[in-house]
Amino acid sequence: MMVFLGPSNPLAFTASLPPRSPIVPRTPITELTDGLAVSQSFRTADKQLRVNRQGGKYILLKLADRSGTLVAMLWNADERVFDSFDRGDYVHCEGRTQVHNGALQIILTSIERMDPSEIDTADFDRFDADQADQLDKRLREIFGQLKNVHLRRLADVYLADEVFMTDLRCAAAAVTNHHAYPGGLLRHTIDLMELCLLISPQYPQLDGELLVFGAFLHDLGKTLELSSRGEISYTDRGQLVGHIVIGIQMLGEKITACEKNHGESFPEGLRRQLEHLIVSHHGQLEFGSPKLPVTLEAVALHHIDNLDAKLSSYTTVIESDVAADGNWTNYTPSIGRKLWKKRD
Structure with missing residues (x-):
């Protein structure tokens, strides 16, 4: 289940993106780090249109590639943006990564559906x-x-x-x-x-x-x-x-x-x-x-x-933890503990 991770500064949706080459090199999700500017393709694993306490709408997403998944947020969104792509679609996203409670997420400034011809399926196919x-x-x-x-x-x-x-x-x-x-x-x-x-x-x-x-x-x-x-x-x-x-x-x-x-x-x-x-x-x-x-x-x-x-x-x-403490993961509620991750 995805949970709401509150915004620091609302970011506006950008209706269109600059022209892209047919296939753009991308960084796998597992190699993304905190504070990184992101402009690349993902697959939409899940999406939800939600309303915050102030009545504003935002989109909560789960983005995926061959290496894994991560949560993304698009603030100040509406039904037009939400309906412009579907679960399973490839999308081009722009935004910046940040760490919240030990998990990496992306705060998006724009998202746009991509044609499958614009991506390399090897970046997303997890079947070996x-x-x-x-x-x-x-x-x-x-x-x-x-x-x-x-x-x-x-x-x-x-x-x-x-x-x-x-x-x-x-x-x-x-x-x-x-x-x-x-x-x-x-x-x-x-x-x-x-x-x-x-x-x-x-x-x-x-x-x-x-x-x-x-x-x-x-x-x-x-x-x-x-x-x-x-x-x-x-x-x-x-x-x-x-x-x-x-x-x-x-x-x-x-x-x-x-x-x-x-x-x-x-x-x-x-x-x-x-x-x-x-x-x-x-x-x-x-x-x-x-x-x-x-x-x-x-x-x-x-x-x-x-x-x-x-x-x-x-x-x-x-493997997915991005906690600053090199020896321990962040506390994971689903298992009720931190895990030791240092390898000597």
């Missing part, structure tokens, strides 16, 4: 096709090692679904927080599967293959819950149903296909175990799990999932 190829290959290697014939057959059904695999390669794991970029879901999924392979031998009471398969299944509903084309956002189905229910529906469809392919029923007990891994992986009812983890594999999956998500999101906090 080479990494996706490597992760896809690793997924197939892990599945190829499964000894449980029913899990191996089920894996083959998922892998044979070209539409699903294309979506999985490009999907984000979240709109914000952890792995919130195209390809982030596959990265998160493989990292969890690798952790399961590492941990399982230390705990012989765990069914290692069941745990690994649960790591694969747990967030697959996000391939349909989220749209990663353009700016990451929730689909209508995602808003109405959510990735846990979608994941259960997908599992049922794949099991039906598996039974059809092999002419025999999928073991009912194994199906229930897999379903439980999906519905309980958030760990607590207040965090969105319909059920608490009650199997050893479900308990393990929840904590492994939480570990990977927390390390990813905390790393993002450290």
Whole structure:
């Protein structure tokens, strides 16, 4: 959620910008610093027209590029300016950066919609096709090692679904927080599967293959819950149903296909175990799990999932922090603490 960061001096909107060359070099968001004059392209990840306490209107924006996002403000705006560009559009912005509560933002003096021909898409495309190829290959290697014939057959059904695999390669794991970029879901999924392979031998009471398969299944509903084309956002189905229910529906469809392919029923007990891994992986009812983890594999999956998500999101906090104190980030309300960021 974006919050209002009060103005120091209102700045007027400039209706038009000087002529620009077709493609102008730009500075990535992560390389912008405090007090820097900015005149370059961004993608509009979000926009809101708001009213301040004095009744004046302003536009609150989230701007994005390949490297990340940041908040921007345009004071003294109106509906004409707000309606001149849409979410997902490329825009040319002029203004100056400033730090507020440890976060970098831009106070804009002008914003203008750009034609896609004026930008280099490589500056904005966060999908790494080479990494996706490597992760896809690793997924197939892990599945190829499964000894449980029913899990191996089920894996083959998922892998044979070209539409699903294309979506999985490009999907984000979240709109914000952890792995919130195209390809982030596959990265998160493989990292969890690798952790399961590492941990399982230390705990012989765990069914290692069941745990690994649960790591694969747990967030697959996000391939349909989220749209990663353009700016990451929730689909209508995602808003109405959510990735846990979608994941259960997908599992049922794949099991039906598996039974059809092999002419025999999928073991009912194994199906229930897999379903439980999906519905309980958030760990607590207040965090969105319909059920608490009650199997050893479900308990393990929840904590492994939480570990990977927390390390990813905390790393993002450290990398994006612009606090003057070189050793510590600013206090981050969402996690209730500062983080140590010095590397010796």
